[in-house]
Amino acid sequence: MIKDVVYTYPNGTTALKEINLNIYQGELVGIMGKNGAGKTTLIRTLNGLIRPTQGNIYINNNNIKNTTIASLSKEVGLIFQNASHQLFANTLEDEIKFSLKSFNLSKEESQKKTNEILHQFNLEKYKNRSPLNLSGGESKKLAIASIFCRDPDILIFDEPTLGQDAKEIDFFLRLIKKEREYNKTIIIITHNVEFAFEYIPRTILMAEGKIIADGPTQKVLKNKKLVEDSSLVLPQSQQLSLALESEGFQNTDTLLSKSDATLYLMQFFKNAIRRNQGE
Ligand SMILES: Nc1ncnc2c1ncn2[C@@H]1O[C@H](COP(=O)(O)OP(=O)(O)OP(=O)(O)O)[C@@H](O)[C@H]1O
Ligand SMILES: [Mg+2]
Numbered sequence: 001m002i003k004d005v006v007y008t009y010p011n012g013t014t015a016l017k018e019i020n021l022n023i024y025q026g027e028l029v030g031i032m033g034k035n036g037a038g039k040t041t042l043i044r045t046l047n048g049l050i051r052p053t054q055g056n057i058y059i060n061n062n063n064i065k066n067t068t069i070a071s072l073s074k075e076v077g078l079i080f081q082n083a084s085h086q087l088f089a090n091t092l093e094d095e096i097k098f099s100l101k102s103f104n105l106s107k108e109e110s111q112k113k114t115n116e117i118l119h120q121f122n123l124e125k126y127k128n129r130s131p132l133n134l135s136g137g138e139s140k141k142l143a144i145a146s147i148f149c150r151d152p153d154i155l156i157f158d159e160p161t162l163g164q165d166a167k168e169i170d171f172f173l174r175l176i177k178k179e180r181e182y183n184k185t186i187i188i189i190t191h192n193v194e195f196a197f198e199y200i201p202r203t204i205l206m207a208e209g210k211i212i213a214d215g216p217t218q219k220v221l222k223n224k225k226l227v228e229d230s231s232l233v234l235p236q237s238q239q240l241s242l243a244l245e246s247e248g249f250q251n252t253d254t255l256l257s258k259s260d261a262t263l264y265l266m267q268f269f270k271n272a273i274r275r276n277q278g279e
Contacts (some may be wrong), residue, residue: 005055007041015041017209019055025153026183028176030196030217032229033206039189042206043156043251047076048186058153070102077152081189083143087131092123092142095131100147113149121145136163139156144175155179156187161195173199197221197235198257205230218256239263 001023007016015038023029031039044050045057048069057064059075080086089095096114105113118124121141126134131142139161147155155176161169178185192260196203196217203220205213207230213220221227227234234242240261242254249268255261 001058002042002045003056003058005042005045005052005057007045007050008053009041015209016045016052019209019211021204021211021214023185023187025060025185026180027202028180028200029188030189030200030203031189031206032191032193032196032203032230032232033212037206037230038209039206040158043078043158043187043189043208046156047078048072049078061107063073063192073152074102074150075152076154076156077147077150078156079143079147079158079160083136083139083163084132086143087139091128092118092131092134093127095142095146096149114275117145117149119162120148137165137168137237138162141168141171144172148175152184154185154187156189157192158189160188161190161192169195191232192225193221193232193235197237212216 002019005019006014008014019038019042031042033039041050045052045224046059048064048067051065059072064072087095087100089117093114095112096117100113100140101112115124118127121144123138123142123145129138134142140163144157144160159185160172164172176188179186188196188200192202200217201211202215204211204218205220205226212229213223213226221232221235223236224234234237237257237260241255243253244255244264254266255264
């Protein structure tokens with residue numbers, strides 16, 4: 001729970017203005033909004049990287065005011081926008097081991113866990129390589145692995161789909177699906193409207209340090225004004241639905257995904273063919 005949170009950077013920029021927000025355990029929530037809206041600043045307050053100038057943050061009913069970053073990082077895992085900012089070890093293996101350090105595991109346990117995680121993320125083949133010598137997509141994957149190995153209850157991703165190919169996005173989707181089965185809370189910052197519309201049930205829209213909308217994604221991202229104010233574009237299925245509606249098509253508001261749209265159009269063509277054959 002975020003209560004009346006204000007954050008002003010040392011240079012005087014107030015990036016968060018009286019933010020109030022409740023996110024429940026097990027929720028999958030999206031945060032959207034144009035560049036500079038305050039999204040990254042907001043999530044940095046959640047794991048103690050920065051402390052609110054005013055207001056309070058409660059995680060599992062505890063005010064985190066005096067909780068150290070070290071202990072918060074076991075509860076809240078933050079995967080940065082730019083993966084290279086969180087990778088610094090000499091090899092992939094060391095990166096994971098370093099991340100596990102605060103758990104005081106024995107050498108064997110730490111090695112076992114590291115092997116498991118590298119295997120799960122299909123990064124074993126690079127285990128002795130420097131994290132600097134990975135592709136953008138791979139380093140993002142390593143950044144996720146280095147947080148996942150700590151098994152935090154709250155996972156926060158800053159732009160996870162940016163620059164990822166279709167296979168990696170699919171891997172990411174399966175990953176969050178599995179985490180949700182364990183009732184993990186997942187927060188995803190994204191500019192990817194199609195991704196949010198299809199996979200994220202709740203969306204928070206931010207603008208100029210404030211929350212301007214909070215609700216079911218399929219409702220929030222249908223609002224033309226809100227979407228334009230956030231420098232986003234309407235989801236393709238929504239654009240199609242509006243275009244069809246303006247041509248006199250009926251019940252187009254049920255088109256929420258690509259498969260809905262395909263089915264709708266298939267049905268239309270089938271009916272049209274049937275009508276033609278009947279004539
Ligand atoms: N370290 C910093 N020092 C001073 N001002 C900052 C700093 N980081 C961000 N800001 C400012 O705070 C505001 C919010 O920035 P933030 O990074 O939270 O935006 P964002 O919504 O994550 O944007 P983007 O979509 O571009 O990632 C912006 O006006 C930005 O210029
Ligand atoms: Mg950001």
